Amino acid sequence: xxxxxxxxxxxxxxxxxxxxxxxxxxxxxxxxxxxxxxxxxxxxxxxxxxxxxxxxxxxxxxxxxxxxxxxxxxxxxxxxxxxxxxxxxxxxxxxxxxxxxxxxxxxxxxxxxxxxxxxxxxxxxxxxxxxxxxxxxxxxxxxxxxxxxxxxxxxxxxxxxxxxxxxxxxxxxxxxxxxxxxxxxxxxxxxxxxxxxxxxxxxxxxxxxxxxxxxxxxxxxxxxxxxxxxxxxxxxxxxxxxxxxxxxxxxxxxxxxxxxxxxxxxxxxxxxxxxxxxxxxxxxxxxxxxxxxxxxxxxxxxxxxxxxxxxxxxxxxxxxxxxxxxxxxxxxxxxxxxxxxxxxxxxxxxxxxxxxxxxxxxxxxxxxxxxxxxxxxxxxxxxxxxxxxxxxxxxxxxxxxxxxx
Ligand SMILES: Cc1ncc(COP(=O)(O)O)c(C=O)c1O
Numbered sequence: 001x002x003x004x005x006x007x008x009x010x011x012x013x014x015x016x017x018x019x020x021x022x023x024x025x026x027x028x029x030x031x032x033x034x035x036x037x038x039x040x041x042x043x044x045x046x047x048x049x050x051x052x053x054x055x056x057x058x059x060x061x062x063x064x065x066x067x068x069x070x071x072x073x074x075x076x077x078x079x080x081x082x083x084x085x086x087x088x089x090x091x092x093x094x095x096x097x098x099x100x101x102x103x104x105x106x107x108x109x110x111x112x113x114x115x116x117x118x119x120x121x122x123x124x125x126x127x128x129x130x131x132x133x134x135x136x137x138x139x140x141x142x143x144x145x146x147x148x149x150x151x152x153x154x155x156x157x158x159x160x161x162x163x164x165x166x167x168x169x170x171x172x173x174x175x176x177x178x179x180x181x182x183x184x185x186x187x188x189x190x191x192x193x194x195x196x197x198x199x200x201x202x203x204x205x206x207x208x209x210x211x212x213x214x215x216x217x218x219x220x221x222x223x224x225x226x227x228x229x230x231x232x233x234x235x236x237x238x239x240x241x242x243x244x245x246x247x248x249x250x251x252x253x254x255x256x257x258x259x260x261x262x263x264x265x266x267x268x269x270x271x272x273x274x275x276x277x278x279x280x281x282x283x284x285x286x287x288x289x290x291x292x293x294x295x296x297x298x299x300x301x302x303x304x305x306x307x308x309x310x311x312x313x314x315x316x317x318x319x320x321x322x323x324x325x326x327x328x329x330x331x332x333x334x335x336x337x338x339x340x341x342x343x344x345x346x347x348x349x350x351x352x353x354x355x356x357x358x359x360x361x362x363x364x365x366x367x368x369x370x371x372x373x374x375x376x377x378x379x380x381x382x383x384x385x386x387x388x389x390x391x392x393x394x395x396x397x398x399x400x401x402x403x404x405x
Contacts, residue, residue: 012341015392018206021282021384022271029274033266044266048273049216055175055276057192058199058218060225063269064232067172067202067215069262071099071142074168074198074217077227080105080140087127088142088170090350090369091117096142096170097351105139107361109352114371117146117321117347121155123368128163138164143196145174147347147378148286148316150190154182157195167195172202175209176283177316190316193220203272206382208282208318211272214264235259285383286317289390293320293379296394304405305329306375306397319347323375329404330375336400342393345378 033044045063052061064070080086086100090109100107108131111123124141131139141160143151153169160167169191171177177190191199198221201207203214217228230237235257244252264272275282290311297308307323324330330346337344350373351357352364379393 010341012339015342015380015385015389016382017343017345017378017380018382019384020205020210021278021382022210023278025278026271026274029270030267033270036266038266040263040265040267042266044269044273045264048211048264048269048276051273051276052201052216052218055189055279056199056201056218057189057194059220060222061216061218062225062228062232063214063216063264063272064262065215065264066213066262067170067200067204068095068098069232069260070200070202070215070217071095071168071170072102073228073231073260073262074200075099075103075105075140076231077217077224078140078166078168078197080166083137085131085136085139086142087124087139087165088351089117089119089144089146090352090364090366091146091348091372092144092170092351093172093348094351094354094357095172096144097357099142100140101360107351107357109350109361109364109366109369111366111368112372114368116149117369117372117376118149118151119143119156120368121152121159123366124156125159125162128159128165132163138166140166140168142168142170144170144172145177145190147319147321148173148177149312150174150177150179150188150314153179153188153195166197169193169196169199171199172204172207172215173318174316175201175207176279178314180314187314191218193218197221198224203268203275206318208286208316209272209275209279211264211268211275214268214272230256231259232262233259234261282383283316285385286381287311287313287315289381289385290315290317290320292390293322293381293394297322297397301398301401301405305333305401317381319378320381321347321376321378323372324377325375327374330377332404333377333397333400336404337393337396340392340396342380342396344380346373346376347378349373 049061171191174190203211294311
């Protein structure tokens with residue numbers, strides 16, 4: 001308390017590394033659903049799915065309960081299962097690899113570019129050659145568009161095509177990102193499925209748009225989309241009246257395979273659609289903040305302790321990741337920022353280092369992934385962050401560089 005009795009302002013209010021931005025239009029959209037006839041399996045889901053197609057350019061979207069559920073169903077719908085292997089990047093959230101295990105297959109990893117954390121086409125090629133030499137059947141590759149930069153999808157697609165493997169994009173971080181198609185020179189959207197069979201999205205509150213929790217699979221393959229819709233609701237389909245078996249009525253449905261209850265509610269879908277309408281504003285602000293970091297964190301005194309990546313216009317900036325020059329400096333910087341109320345995060349601990357993966361996949365160390373993990377730190381970045389918030393981060397890092405260089 002101050003002498004006047006008023007509470008002193010907190011000298012270090014918490015600045016999270018990410019958070020959602022809900023406004024009155026989002027609240028109104030959710031309230032409309034709460035007043036409507038459908039809380040789930042109603043019209044808000046279809047509206048959200050249509051909006052996702054319009055944003056990504058993919059022809060079909062299937063909304064589900066999380067990005068993790070989307071990955072699981074993508075594997076099942078692609079007939080990935082026991083006896084198959086899935087390959088992904090080790091620099092990702094565990095869900096990108098867990099999906100292979102949920103489906104009864106095995107998980108393997110190919111190395112990343114240490115500068116970007118992205119799956120390297122040459123490393124994937126080598127890995128798929130190894131599987132071919134062992135006589136293993138083709139499996140699924142999950143390419144992660146890490147931090148908001150589209151993975152090298154055309155190149156990875158060419159590698160997969162050579163080996164007969166199926167490519168899926170994990171676009172949980174990259175809604176709104178674009179990349180150049182080298183074959184045509186055209187600009188493509190992440191999750192457009194131009195070079196993949198399917199892509200998955202996540203609507204967790206730290207992502208570009210949020211639905212509370214939620215996810216979706218997008219694809220240009222109508223049959224795959226139909227199977228995904230069946231799998232998200234127990235494997236059940238309800239035939240049209242013309243296709244009803246003799247003697248059956250309007251009550252009739254059939255469980256045609258083993259599916260799951262992975263449905264999204266209309267409450268979530270309404271929030272997701274309202275947020276999606278705000279995506280351009282969110283993206284613009286994310287890019288503005290990333291540009292600010294790129295411009296502010298280069299030169300003295302920052303160069304002595306960290307490398308700040310240059311701004312890229314086609315990046316969707318879910319994260320802005322700097323690299324400290326050593327593991328010790330990264331650790332010290334994380335603590336230095338935390339002591340000033342500034343939250344940062346490490347994206348990611350290589351998935352193969354987790355105890356579960358050491359048990360199921362053995363002891364793995366990939367040099368690119370280890371190098372990325374050693375120094376990476378994600379700075380606060382979210383659309384509602386203010387200019388003053390960002391200045392606080394830059395000033396704290398300047399103070400850190402002056403004392404630790
Ligand atoms: C790269 C990546 N893939 C998949 C997921 C899973 O998404 P969800 O949390 O919606 O299940 C996440 C979530 O953080 C992620 O970061």
